[in-house]
């Protein structure tokens with residue numbers, strides 16, 4: 014079905030080529046961003062929300078507004094989180110993750126959290142962390158609780174949306190997340206009014222309108238990005254030239270950018286906001302497709318060398334990845350490539366010290382098979398067939 018000149022991409026954004034040509038400039042400035050904020054405020058029943066240049070940009074602003082020095086994170090996390098902590102000039106401390114699951118180990122958190130610090134509770138890939146217990150531990154230790162909801166937009170715990178438990182939370186509209194902005198955006202929720210005013214002051218000082226040339230560059234990048242993943246033939250050639258011919262498997266590295274780049278600096282534009290808003294209006298469908306696909310993979314993948322992620326029992330999770338675990342994942346990845354299926358590598362190159370055994374086990378073994386809104390039924394069935402054959 015997928016001959017040699019086609020390949021299923023590792024990721025594909027929700028918006029289409031045509032969405033990039035929206036007419037946002039004919040509406041008053043801020044029209045779309047105001048609509049997004051209204052939508053989010055109603056969805057989360059929260060009044061203090063700000064759009065941010067990215068998830069990491071949101072975390073950076075939160076941390077800059079806090080006096081605490083030590084920031085604790087689960088040891089299996091995105092390097093962008095560590096980058097934001099560094100930029101905010103805080104010290105990063107790690108807590109080991111669970112043996113089964115990708116989130117923080119609660120017993121280790123209880124033992125190691127230093128009173129008067131900050132803890133970032135990540136709902137990794139959309140799998141809910143034990144936030145109620147974490148909140149109790151943070152309250153007891155007088156610690157600030159920030160929820161990392163970069164990958165958990167829509168996931169609920171006891172029927173409440175993730176992002177509504179912590180003192181702060183941040184979300185990402187990156188190209189691999191539930192809602193996609195070209196090429197990144199995000200938002201933060203701030204529970205307390207005083208904290209909100211403080212953060213807004215920092216936001217007003219640091220965030221600038223996106224310069225014209227940068228907007229043009231962003232538009233061109235988004236065109237290329239959308240074009241590449243919209244056709245399996247074009248993607249095959251892209252994969253050959255970008256990955257195979259350079260003998261690389263991912264553009265992820267252990268390098269932490271020492272400079273504040275565009276993901277920390279620029280206001281979300283009207284054009285980006287129009288693209289985000291269109292998806293938010295379709296949120297229920299986007300969520301349900303992901304949940305259906307998650308359950309489909311859970312039921313249909315039957316290969317003893319693949320360890321599947323946890324089963325979702327009541328559709329309260331909205332996952333942005335279907336992270337399978339494989340002992341020799343690079344070899345497995347290459348076999349999938351031969352079958353013309355590409356996969357992504359979440360956090361393969363973590364900067365966490367080597368002693369965090371489980372975090373490194375996940376880094377070594379997690380492979381993300383194609384899992385996105387615009388994955389067709391034909392592609393899904395093909396992936397299952399190939400996975401079960403390997």
Ligand SMILES: Cc1ncc(COP(=O)(O)O)c(C=O)c1O
Pocket residue numbers: 067068069070090091093094135137138161163164184185186187197198199276
């Ligand atoms: C768990 C987690 N936190 C934070 C981020 C950073 O989000 P962004 O890429 O929008 O800066 C990501 C992004 O990949 C992530 O997966």
